[in-house]
Amino acid sequence: MADFNRERVVELANFIISSNGNTSYLDEINNILKDQNIDEILKCFYEGFTSTFTMASSYGPEDQVLVEKLSAIDKNISIFTIDTGRLFQETYNLFERTNEVYGIKIKVFFPNNELVEKMVNTKGINLFYLSIENRKECCHIRKIEPLKRALNGNKIWVTGLRSEQSITRINTSLIEWDAENQVIKLNPLKDWTDTQVWDYIKLKNIPFNKLHNQNLPSIGCLPCTRAISEGEDVRAGRWWWEQPEHKECGLHNRPIK
Numbered sequence: 289m290a291d292f293n294r295e296r297v298v299e300l301a302n303f304i305i306s307s308n309g310n311t312s313y314l315d316e317i318n319n320i321l322k323d324q325n326i327d328e329i330l331k332c333f334y335e336g337f338t339s340t341f342t343m344a345s346s347y348g349p350e351d352q353v354l355v356e357k358l359s360a361i362d363k364n365i366s367i368f369t370i371d372t373g374r375l376f377q378e379t380y381n382l383f384e385r386t387n388e389v390y391g392i393k394i395k396v397f398f399p400n401n402e403l404v405e406k407m408v409n410t411k412g413i414n415l416f417y418l419s420i421e422n423r424k425e426c427c428h429i430r431k432i433e434p435l436k437r438a439l440n441g442n443k444i445w446v447t448g449l450r451s452e453q454s455i456t457r458i459n460t461s462l463i464e465w466d467a468e469n470q471v472i473k474l475n476p477l478k479d480w481t482d483t484q485v486w487d488y489i490k491l492k493n494i495p496f497n498k499l500h501n502q503n504l505p506s507i508g509c510l511p512c513t514r515a516i517s518e519g520e521d522v523r524a525g526r527w528w529w530e531q532p533e534h535k536e537c538g539l540h541n542r543p544i545k
């Protein structure tokens with residue numbers, strides 16, 4: 289594997305930010321980093337953008353892989369999570385365990401309480417089952433609004449997105465521009481398969497959500513997650529009452545090509 293020009297990568301990343309996602313810079317940076325070592329890519333961006341580099345974790349298996357890798361670079365690296373208020377107890381247990389195992393402190397963001405109160409008092413506690421609009425409103429208030437606050441001031445946002453996860457993620461690139469949040473999204477695991485993720489978790493003895501052992505490969509909020517049957521898509525248990533092309537909470541929206 290050839291080395292890559294780190295200065296040029298950081299320079300291009302800055303050009304992408306200042307040009308609001310110019311596609312030729314995006315193509316060039318993706319080309320340079322194609323097939324490069326993930327740990328070296330993470331290190332390059334962390335060293336180039338230390339105080340404006342962050343990772344969002346929802347404690348999925350991919351996020352746990354990235355937390356292991358990032359905490360090995362620097363235990364003070366910025367990692368955050370969003371507590372929607374509707375998560376599984378097993379997920380909260382993993383919050384604690386991950387901090388303990390890696391000696392880190394993942395920062396927690398909560399939804400705005402006034403917005404939650406207004407939504408629930410107007411539309412009910414289980415509004416998301418009634419319509420896609422209601423479901424998107426709930427995701428917006430409980431996830432997107434806190435995400436915006438968490439990303440504010442950052443330039444690099446590391447995610448655990450993988451192309452094979454769902455129809456909505458097929459076109460994931462290593463480096464993407466998120467115009468909504470004005471950040472570069474870095475998706476180091478985009479080409480990893482499910483088997484690769486789990487092999488790495490086993491190899492490194494990484495803590496994971498015990499619900500994965502109960503046919504819940506993708507875990508979000510408790511009322512919007514169910515177990516899947518054999519042969520179903522890994523994200524089939526998320527918002528199972530909706531069509532696959534609608535199944536994003538808005539954190540990672542992209543056009544389906």
Ligand code: SF4
Binds near residue numbers: 374416423428511512
């Ligand atoms: S996943 Fe369900 S409960 Fe969680 S924020 Fe979205 S609609 Fe609300």
